[in-house]
Amino acid sequence: MKTLITIADAGLYELFWQESTLNKLSSFSEVDFIPLNERFTSEDLSERIGSYDACITSWGSPRFTPDVLARAERLKFIGHGAGSVASIVKEDVFDTSIAVTSANKVLALSTAECALSLMFAGAWDLAGYSNRLKEGQWSNNNRDTILGVTRRVIGLVGYGEISKQVIRMLQPFNTRILLHSSYCTKEEAAAQGVELCGLNELFERSDIVSLHNTWTPRTQGMIGAEQLRLLRDGALFINTARGPIVKEEALLEELSKGRIHAALDVYDIEPMPADHKLQAMPNVLCLPHIGGFHGILKRELCDFIVDELHRFVKGEDLLGKVTLDQYRRLTPW
Structure with a gap:
């Protein structure tokens, strides 16, 4: 078989294509790469795709337009070495026999770890204590308390790979987890050890709320x-999902009262302006959208896809397969 790698960015190439990953792919497929640091469009992909059985993509790869799909006579596998496939394919790909898969399971581990880090950083007010210490203020052991995570009620909004990992990571801390989701059944919730509830009830009962929905017209x-x-x-309110899921003015208004805290990795406008009101609030921890930055996991994205392709060749089930129903829940490109 023949596989085309449509990653033109030299930095991504260096990150993803470790010698072991390339050797693994080369053991069962011929491999071609597009030129590095050169513009490679959907029109270019259309001209080349006809002779390939598989294509591996990532951030910056061209979209599979109708013309590309029409010329992809041999193509049976598209593997996306990143999270959402919305930037690569449209719904029409599911009318074909092409299997679509992504490394979202790997990337979800990184974002889940970021969300958990924000839980602890916010619940322990680490930024606040650090800033006050720089100003010469010491803590008062007889008076000070923190929210903490252990034995707290954690509310998760949205149920996908990230929230599944957050649930797993929280297991040692004896938390009670509430979940609001239209896609998690009662049976699966019971198996996960979480309690399904309405959105307003979740906000009312939780000590910490962590947002994990995809951004769609329905969730905006x-x-x-x-x-x-x-x-x-x-x-504590945490958002590692997407900024527009939250009405920012409402969040600013509630935070301005000083009664709640927030730890945020995403915003309405990115990059976030340095003079944004959130930046000046002492009860807010802001990060520059770093949820997917875990180095080891990032390097494993295409390695996961190579393993997926090998499973496909051997007729095994795909671990990251994207269905039409799942695609329709993704944040639109």
Whole structure:
């Protein structure tokens, strides 16, 4: 078989294509790469795709347009060495016999670890204590307390690979986990050890709320003043999903009261302006969208896809296969 790698960015190439990964792929497929640091469009892909059985993509790869699919006479596998495949394919790919898979399971581990880190950083007010120490303020052991994570009620909004990993990572901390999701069944919730509940109920009962929904027309602005007002005093709100899922003005209004805290990795406008109001709030920890930055896991994205292709060749089930139903839940490109 023949595989085309459509990653033109030299930095990504160096990160993803370790010698062991390339050797693994070369053991069962001929491999071709597009030129590095040269513009490679869907039109270019259309001209080349006809002689390949598989294509491995990542950030910056060209989209599989109708013309590309029409000329992909041999293509049976598209493997995306990243998270969402929305930038690579449209729904029409699911009308073909091409298997679509992604390394979202790997990337989800990184984002879940970031969310958990924000839980602890926010619940322990690490940024606040660090800043106050720089100003000469020491802690008061007889008076100070922190929210903490152990034995707290954690509310997760959205159920996918990331929230599944967050649930697993929280197991040692004896937390009670509430989940709001339209896609998790009662049976699966019971198997995960979480309690399904309504959105407003989750905000009302949780000490920490962590957002994990995809950003779609249905979820845009789903978190607003009504939900944020329900958070108890001292609660922590975390967003590692997408900024527009939350009504930012409502979040700013509630945070300005000083009664809740937030730890955020995503925003309405990215990059976030240095003079943004969130940056000046002492009860907010802001990060520059680093959820997928875990170095080891990032290097494993294409290695996972190579393993997926090998499973496909051997007729085995794909671990990262994307179905039409799953695609329709993705954040649009």
